[in-house]
Amino acid sequence: MPWYLIETFCPEPSASIVFTDGQQRDWASLRTVQRSDGITGIDELVAQVRATGDELDQIVAGRMGPRRVVMRPVLGFEGDVYGIKTWIGPADETPSPARAIASVNWDVDSLVARHTLESYMMSSISPDGFGDTRDPGQFLRKVVQFDALNELAELCMNDGSRTHFQGRLTVLHDDSHLMAWRGVARSNAGPDGTEVRGMFHDVTDTEEPQIAPLAALKLGHPDDGPSTVLVAYRTSPTDPSDVVPVLMYWISPRPRYIAESAVEHSHSSIPGNLVNPSDFGEFLRAREALMAGDDAMEIPIDVELLGADGEWVRVRLTLRRYPGAVGSLMHVARFERVGQG
Numbered sequence: 001m002p003w004y005l006i007e008t009f010c011p012e013p014s015a016s017i018v019f020t021d022g023q024q025r026d027w028a029s030l031r032t033v034q035r036s037d038g039i040t041g042i043d044e045l046v047a048q049v050r051a052t053g054d055e056l057d058q059i060v061a062g063r064m065g066p067r068r069v070v071m072r073p074v075l076g077f078e079g080d081v082y083g084i085k086t087w088i089g090p091a092d093e094t095p096s097p098a099r100a101i102a103s104v105n106w107d108v109d110s111l112v113a114r115h116t117l118e119s120y121m122m123s124s125i126s127p128d129g130f131g132d133t134r135d136p137g138q139f140l141r142k143v144v145q146f147d148a149l150n151e152l153a154e155l156c157m158n159d160g161s162r163t164h165f166q167g168r169l170t171v172l173h174d175d176s177h178l179m180a181w182r183g184v185a186r187s188n189a190g191p192d193g194t195e196v197r198g199m200f201h202d203v204t205d206t207e208e209p210q211i212a213p214l215a216a217l218k219l220g221h222p223d224d225g226p227s228t229v230l231v232a233y234r235t236s237p238t239d240p241s242d243v244v245p246v247l248m249y250w251i252s253p254r255p256r257y258i259a260e261s262a263v264e265h266s267h268s269s270i271p272g273n274l275v276n277p278s279d280f281g282e283f284l285r286a287r288e289a290l291m292a293g294d295d296a297m298e299i300p301i302d303v304e305l306l307g308a309d310g311e312w313v314r315v316r317l318t319l320r321r322y323p324g325a326v327g328s329l330m331h332v333a334r335f336e337r338v339g340q341g
Helices: 031-037 042-052 117-121 149-157 213-219 277-290
Strands: 003-007 016-020 023-028 056-060 067-075 081-090 101-106 113-115 143-145 164-172 178-189 195-202 227-235 243-250 299-306 312-321 330-337
Touching: 003 195, 016 178, 023 164, 031 081, 042 056, 042 067, 042 081, 067 101, 081 101, 081 195, 101 117, 149 164, 149 178, 149 227, 149 243, 227 277, 243 277, 277 299, 277 312, 277 330
Parallel strands: none
Antiparallel strands: 003 016, 003 081, 016 023, 056 067, 067 081, 101 113, 101 195, 143 164, 164 178, 178 195, 227 243, 227 330, 299 312, 312 330
């Protein structure tokens, strides 16, 4: 009997099926469960779990006889129900083990990710080091291949250009094995429709982890050469002039002299940003110059990034557009420390 993953990102009664036994579904209606499993009232059961945040295990009547329904909520960092793992089978049958699934919430102002211990433990050996708030680059630090990252970044901008996301990624576990994950997310989520909420789903038992030769370089150690990072630009939906550059994803290993996280440092009113706020203008002037659409054009700037010791580190950074239409939202940056051998 299959396990379904039902997403409940948006206010009731919005809910849809996004996975069946690890296989992606395209936001399918709950009616498909009623038809395939011969039961009615699935909407009411989903509403009950959403309201209580508790597991459910009960026998319901169906056209194929009594059916056992098991529902296990996937909770967000604030305790809301982001999704429901759902198993339906014969009344006397025991459910198979459910796959690991965890939630994430992206702050639309800073792109900081807020997640749960369950999310952290999906790729960790020990809970030591867990923090429920993570910089974008820190949150994605174990991701070694993410072909749809640009689509997730567009969604996290929450500017209306993209409202749904589904994508595949390869993650390195702390014990050094690779995992195949599937991500799903929506904008316009949460009680007031202003949040970006998502879930990550470990499907290693149904898919082989994918890794390209260039992605494999991320598994090595940083050296003294240039470092490469993806830069995204968060634009306020209410004020188009309010634009903040964010180091979104490390393409090369993060250099040791740059802080892993800025969340713990109160250096500005914007949490989790590794860029010195006084240098935002340098990024924005380069962004303006790169708006022309020439993917080969490069703009050099000198800026400060947060160092591992909590002090600012000056770097010489070169920006170019991310390939494709999303290049106006994201740039590829290569940089080296200034004045260091």
